[in-house]
Amino acid sequence: MDENRITIAGGKLMVPDRPVIPFIEGDGTGPDIWSAAVRVMDAAVAKAYGGKRKIEWLEVLAGEKAFNLTGNWLPEETLEAFRDYKVGIKGPLTTPVGGGIRSLNVALRQQLDLYVCLRPVRWFSGVPSPVKDPSKVDMHIFRENTEDIYAGIEFMSGTPEARKMRDFLQQEMGVKKIRFPETSSFGIKPVSKEGTERLVRAALEYTISRGLPSLTLVHKGNIMKFTEGAFKLWGYDLARREFGKYTFTWAEYDEIVEASGKEAADKAQQDAVSAGKIIVKDVIADAFLQQILLRPAEYSVIATLNLNGDYISDALAAIVGGIGIAPGANINYVTGHAIFEATHGTAPKYAGLDMVNPGSVILSGAMMLEYMGWIEAARLIYDGIEKTILQGRVTYDFHRLMQHATKLKTSEFGTAITEAIHNS
Numbered sequence: 001m002d003e004n005r006i007t008i009a010g011g012k013l014m015v016p017d018r019p020v021i022p023f024i025e026g027d028g029t030g031p032d033i034w035s036a037a038v039r040v041m042d043a044a045v046a047k048a049y050g051g052k053r054k055i056e057w058l059e060v061l062a063g064e065k066a067f068n069l070t071g072n073w074l075p076e077e078t079l080e081a082f083r084d085y086k087v088g089i090k091g092p093l094t095t096p097v098g099g100g101i102r103s104l105n106v107a108l109r110q111q112l113d114l115y116v117c118l119r120p121v122r123w124f125s126g127v128p129s130p131v132k133d134p135s136k137v138d139m140h141i142f143r144e145n146t147e148d149i150y151a152g153i154e155f156m157s158g159t160p161e162a163r164k165m166r167d168f169l170q171q172e173m174g175v176k177k178i179r180f181p182e183t184s185s186f187g188i189k190p191v192s193k194e195g196t197e198r199l200v201r202a203a204l205e206y207t208i209s210r211g212l213p214s215l216t217l218v219h220k221g222n223i224m225k226f227t228e229g230a231f232k233l234w235g236y237d238l239a240r241r242e243f244g245k246y247t248f249t250w251a252e253y254d255e256i257v258e259a260s261g262k263e264a265a266d267k268a269q270q271d272a273v274s275a276g277k278i279i280v281k282d283v284i285a286d287a288f289l290q291q292i293l294l295r296p297a298e299y300s301v302i303a304t305l306n307l308n309g310d311y312i313s314d315a316l317a318a319i320v321g322g323i324g325i326a327p328g329a330n331i332n333y334v335t336g337h338a339i340f341e342a343t344h345g346t347a348p349k350y351a352g353l354d355m356v357n358p359g360s361v362i363l364s365g366a367m368m369l370e371y372m373g374w375i376e377a378a379r380l381i382y383d384g385i386e387k388t389i390l391q392g393r394v395t396y397d398f399h400r401l402m403q404h405a406t407k408l409k410t411s412e413f414g415t416a417i418t419e420a421i422h423n424s
């Protein structure tokens, strides 16, 4: 099947006409969503290319299905398939809280070094929203995907490891601030210059290639000075060092204020905007969460660390209709490896009910087709979803917020989009 492999050459993805794409069905609502989503993707490709192109789907196992069939939550063959075939897609996988296995979703990102979690957030006409004008939201989240507290370096209170960590901190590092040392658990938050730079580089390349106006570094650097704060500093430094021709940063703005006053700095920024430069700015994470409700039009591309990105993803998704319609991708822009997945999880209470919105996985599929250069098929999906929603044919999550809409099952919504694609 070598000729059906996606490869990368000179930084460009080479996609055969019948690429093998590995997929994970997912836990919980995953199987319902996947069977609707795969029909939509196939219909879009068939319509766009009239049989010349077709995806050869290859199921790979992870999560509960993998454990039941193989005794392993994340079999090595699954990782091998994603490594070999470069581009894949997955449904959500369950992670227990407090104990048990660590996240398989995070493990896939870390094992394949998919350092960018890209989550575009924009409003589709007709989608119900809790805000007055959701069309003002058009943001592209670049969430760091391999570091931060998601590294999983944690020690549970009362274990020998936690005691050793406590002793090390108190006796060797002179730490006196642990409020309840006997009962504390510990977590470590590694954030590196390299990790920050590759994320911000990817975000800036994306901003430039799409002609977008700004990049905002979202951080909590006032409190976590050497992790979140360093993220901000390293981000600004990289923007100036590698992208100085294309950017004007607020770090430069501050220097001009210092040297020549605010008026001169404002003028420099205005000149940069007139010259089409990207404004690189920053905002503290809690303030950002209120800004996205009050002044969303001021934000375009967002670069942020892992935990912030997780929270921001769901909050932003809510503004444009909820996580039923929130796609995403985990990407290594150097090797080309990418796994596309929804922002939401397994929504276990709806498992097997043929009820939830498959929109997030369908749109993740459209992102995947765009990534492969199959733009025409991706566009058919975007148009097909929008048309179906505008007809008021929606799943329960939108239906409860709309008047005079028709409530469809997961499978029926998939069929409606497929029909819209056929008839386009």
Ligand SMILES: NC(=O)C1=CN([C@@H]2O[C@H](COP(=O)(O)OP(=O)(O)OC[C@H]3O[C@@H](n4cnc5c(N)ncnc54)[C@H](OP(=O)(O)O)[C@@H]3O)[C@@H](O)[C@H]2O)C=CC1
Residues within 6 Å of the ligand: 029, 091, 092, 093, 094, 095, 096, 105, 322, 323, 324, 325, 341, 342, 343, 344, 345, 346, 347, 348, 356, 357, 358, 359, 360, 397
């Ligand atoms: N990448 C991944 O695979 C992810 C996995 N997870 C995992 O999923 C499990 C469940 O997590 P949980 O916190 O409940 O979050 P979920 O995202 O699974 O569900 C939270 C709520 O979001 C809404 N929702 C989720 N999916 C859909 C959908 N397709 N259509 C419409 N609405 C949807 C539902 O809201 P309502 O009930 O109001 O309708 C649901 O109750 C956990 O094990 C978690 O670790 C979580 C996130 C990502």
Ligand SMILES: O=C(O)CCC(=O)C(=O)O
Residues within 6 Å of the ligand: 093, 094, 095, 103, 104, 105, 106, 310, 313, 343, 345
């Ligand atoms: O891996 C998980 O269980 C949750 C991950 C998550 O919430 C996310 O990546 O957005």
Ligand SMILES: [Mg+2]
Residues within 6 Å of the ligand: 310, 311, 313, 314, 343
């Ligand atoms: Mg999340």
